[in-house]
Amino acid sequence: MDFRAKPIVRGNADTSRQRSRRLRRRLGRTLLAALVTAAVVVPLSGAARQEIPAPPPAVLAPLTASTLDAAYAANRADAAEAARMAADHGDHTRAAADRAMAAPSRRFLSFDGRGSGRAAEVFGDLAHADRVAVLVPGSDTTLETYGRFRALSALALYDRLGPRGAVIAWLGYETPGTVSTTVITPDRAEQAAPLLRAFLHRLRGVAGRSAHLSxxxxxxxxxxxxxxxxxxDVSDIVVFGSPGTGASSAAALRTPARVWAARGSADWIAYVPHTSVGLFGTTVGLGPDPVSPSFGARVFRTGTAGHSDYLAPGSVSLANLTRIVLGDTSEVTRA
Known part of the structure; x- marks a missing residue:
């Protein structure tokens, strides 16, 4: 019998991991090449959207706790008028979406029925909440698809927060289409960023300086x-299902806020190349992966979440997002 020590063969496991890494690198290079080609060949502006008539946004007093009800009423009236104009125009899908927003129970800090539409809806008692979350959606979110964003994200989170919390669904920018070249450049984000900053500044007039804002x-x-x-001026910035933030690292975001990142194991965004290249005066790609160790964010667990499942009731990701919003950061399960 041969008692000589035999080398440990790690074979299949290591080979499988190496093969998986090579496949992901090849896929990343292929996708990046496709994105660059698309950026060259397809105009970044995309096809023009048919304009839907709608009134201009309501003129509102500066937002404070005492002017909230007037703002809600003015924006509901604006949504009702937008619904009437969209119906007269023959766009019954938009008319139905606007009509739903005009319901007496709805509370909007802002509403604009023009173009793809803008809205910022409040869930909870904003004037008295000490924990406020602002949700910023991704591609293909318009007034027509807003109901899905509202139900699957804003309401799902609000249901977990309790009486001390409020949620704002902020559709305050023209989102890119998922199947478009605009979604692979930071151009729309560049246009949206000052709008988000201005909105958060106005929000402080209602929520107060002491409110924990996420x-x-x-x-x-x-x-x-x-x-x-x-x-x-926020306590936490949380990115999930991210194609990249446009920044090289959490430190490069230049924010005093805690920066969190997460990606579910079933999220296809993992296969998007997290890189960027300069091309004919624009940037293609959105930068490094925020969940990578080198990025420097606080990475938390999301379980098996797919790209649209992060706020699904009962999910690991929703539980951790709730803890962050409520300030229970020591209870967040880290990845």
């Missing part, structure tokens, strides 16, 4: 938050 950013919304981040 910015929760999903998908392309993480690019918007990345561009708006420097010096932002």
């Amino acid at each position: 910015l929760l950013c999903h998908s392309y919304g993480t690019v918007v938050c990345g561009r708006a981040a420097p010096g932002l």
Whole structure:
């Protein structure tokens, strides 16, 4: 019998991991090449959207606790008028969306029915909440698809916060299409960032200086938050399902806020190349992966979340997002 020591063969496991890494690198290079080609061949402006008539936004007094009800009423009236104009125009899908927003129970800090639409809806008692979360959505969020964002994100989070919390669903910018070249550049985020910063400044007039304010950013919304981040007066910036923030690291965001990042194991965004290249005066790609150790964010667990599942009831990701918003950061389960 041969008792000589035999080398330990790690074979299959190591080979499988190496093969997986090579495949991901090849896929990343292929996708990046496709993105660059698309940016060259397809005009970045995309096809023009048919304009839907709508009234200009309501003229509001500066937002304070005492002017909230007047703002809510004015924006509901604006949504009702937008619904009437969209119906007269023959766009019944938009008319239905606007009509739903005009319901007496809805509370909007802002509403604009023009173009793809803008809105900022409040859930909870904003004037008295000491924990406020602002949700920033990603691509393909318009007034027509807003109901899904509202139900699957804003309401799902608000239901977990309790009486001390409030949520704002901020559709305050023109989101890119998922299947478009605008989604692979930071251009829309550059336009959106000053709008988000101005909104958060106005929000402080209602919530007060002592309120714990969290910015929760999903998908392309993480690019918007990345561009708006420097010096932002918030306690936490959370990016999840991110294609990149447009920044090289958490430190490069230049924010005093805690920076958190997460990606679910079933999220296809993992296969998007997290890099960027300069091309004919624009940038293609959105920078490093925020969940990578080198980025420097606080990475938390999300379980098996897919790209649209981070706020699913009962999920690991929703539990951790709730803890962050409530300030229970020591209870967040880290990845």
